Amino acid sequence: MQRYIPYGRQYIDEEDIKAVEEVLRSDFLTTGPKVQEFEQCFARYVGTKYAVAVANGTAALHAACMAAGVGSGDEVITTPMTFAASANSVIYCGGKPVFADIRSDTYTIDPEDVEKKITKKTKAIIPVHYTGQPCDMDEIQKIAKRHGLTVIEDSAHALGACYKGRPVGSISDMSTFSFHPVKHITTGEGGMITTNNQTLYQKMKMFLSHGITRSSESMRWASSDGWYYEQLFLGYNYRLTDIQSALGISQMKKLDDFIARRRHIAEMYNRGFADLKGIVLPFQPEYSQSAVHIYVLRVRREMAGKSRKEVFDFLRSKGLGVNVHYIPVYYFPYYQKLGYQKGLCPNAEQHYDECLTIPLYPMMTEEEVNYVIGTVRELFA
Numbered sequence: 001m002q003r004y005i006p007y008g009r010q011y012i013d014e015e016d017i018k019a020v021e022e023v024l025r026s027d028f029l030t031t032g033p034k035v036q037e038f039e040q041c042f043a044r045y046v047g048t049k050y051a052v053a054v055a056n057g058t059a060a061l062h063a064a065c066m067a068a069g070v071g072s073g074d075e076v077i078t079t080p081m082t083f084a085a086s087a088n089s090v091i092y093c094g095g096k097p098v099f100a101d102i103r104s105d106t107y108t109i110d111p112e113d114v115e116k117k118i119t120k121k122t123k124a125i126i127p128v129h130y131t132g133q134p135c136d137m138d139e140i141q142k143i144a145k146r147h148g149l150t151v152i153e154d155s156a157h158a159l160g161a162c163y164k165g166r167p168v169g170s171i172s173d174m175s176t177f178s179f180h181p182v183k184h185i186t187t188g189e190g191g192m193i194t195t196n197n198q199t200l201y202q203k204m205k206m207f208l209s210h211g212i213t214r215s216s217e218s219m220r221w222a223s224s225d226g227w228y229y230e231q232l233f234l235g236y237n238y239r240l241t242d243i244q245s246a247l248g249i250s251q252m253k254k255l256d257d258f259i260a261r262r263r264h265i266a267e268m269y270n271r272g273f274a275d276l277k278g279i280v281l282p283f284q285p286e287y288s289q290s291a292v293h294i295y296v297l298r299v300r301r302e303m304a305g306k307s308r309k310e311v312f313d314f315l316r317s318k319g320l321g322v323n324v325h326y327i328p329v330y331y332f333p334y335y336q337k338l339g340y341q342k343g344l345c346p347n348a349e350q351h352y353d354e355c356l357t358i359p360l361y362p363m364m365t366e367e368e369v370n371y372v373i374g375t376v377r378e379l380f381a
């Protein structure tokens with residue numbers, strides 16, 4: 001049988017299974033104590049006052065955009081080199097995503113282009129820590145301050161990453177995370193938003209439960225009726241369950257080991273490919289530490305003598321679950337119909353033509369990593 005190595009996958013052990021089983025035998029499957037415990041554990045890890053558990057990373061972005069006050073006619077600047085959810089969340093709120101180009105070395109959003117895209121309607125910036133590499137947060141913060149903008153870091157790739165000694169998640173107004181199985185830790189589906197701002201925290205808490213409050217300080221009208229609660233605005237049901245939270249807490253205990261393992265595998269790749277001429281390896285600026293969510297190569301057609309498609313098809317035929325991250329968001333028919341046109345972000349478009357994600361996840365064996373290295377070398381050496 002042909003072997004198959006996916007580009008990413010979860011790691012679940014007996015301890016995780018026991019944690020979930022315990023909740024299944026307990027009183028609360030949702031809105032119970034595990035959710036709060038997961039939030040506190042997460043906030044402690046990234047170093048913020050608050051963390052809000054949500055149904056998934058997309059709901060986290062939606063909640064953050066709502067809390068930032070994104071509404072009809074507002075513009076929000078983000079990168080096209082991301083999963084569609086980063087931009088979709090703006091449209092959920094009635095806003096308009098504006099795409100800024102990426103840097104050609106780190107592939108993260110280029111602060112200079114962000115500044116160029118600012119108008120009177122700009123409300124927020126959503127930088128995405130693509131591959132786990134932190135964006136230029138100092139520059140982005142400066143721009144945001146100058147123009148009075150909210151910053152929401154889409155940190156779905158970057159749990160455990162560090163920017164100038166600060167953990168990703170603790171730097172901006174809000175940061176969002178995802179616990180999809182390919183991400184650093186998993187709860188099946190799941191997400192989190194971190195913030196130090198109490199007002200934003202309370203807004204998001206209500207948002208993910210229909211806009212309802214049960215705390216007398218937040219209520220419009222006073223009442224001593226024991227059953228009384230209020231819906232203050234239109235929210236959703238975006239809650240994470242206690243079952244998922246228990247899995248999240250258990251996964252958090254292994255997070256540092258997961259990241260160490262991811263960094264080790266990335267170093268094996270860096271060494272294994274160092275002498276190859278046709279490919280460009282990930283660039284790691286010295287002021288930051290990537291959380292290495294994915295390992296992205298670029299295939300230089302002129303030097304490799306091969307197109308990315310040829311490389312992709314060959315590696316797939318050898319059982320490697322290689323992937324492409326990402327198709328620029330505005331290439332999709334939905335965005336084209338909204339009026340976005342190709343040519344908007346030349347660096348992102350060139351990156352899309354050349355990029356290739358090779359397998360990387362904590363439980364990969366040394367033998368599997370070496371198989372990937374050997375197979376890529378077959379093509380380029």
Ligand SMILES: *Cc1c(COP(=O)(O)O)cnc(C)c1O
Nearest residue numbers: 056057058083085156178179180
């Ligand atoms: C995974 C991901 C999301 C969405 O997270 P879900 O939990 O799948 O909804 C958003 N942005 C980026 C960059 C992601 O990688």
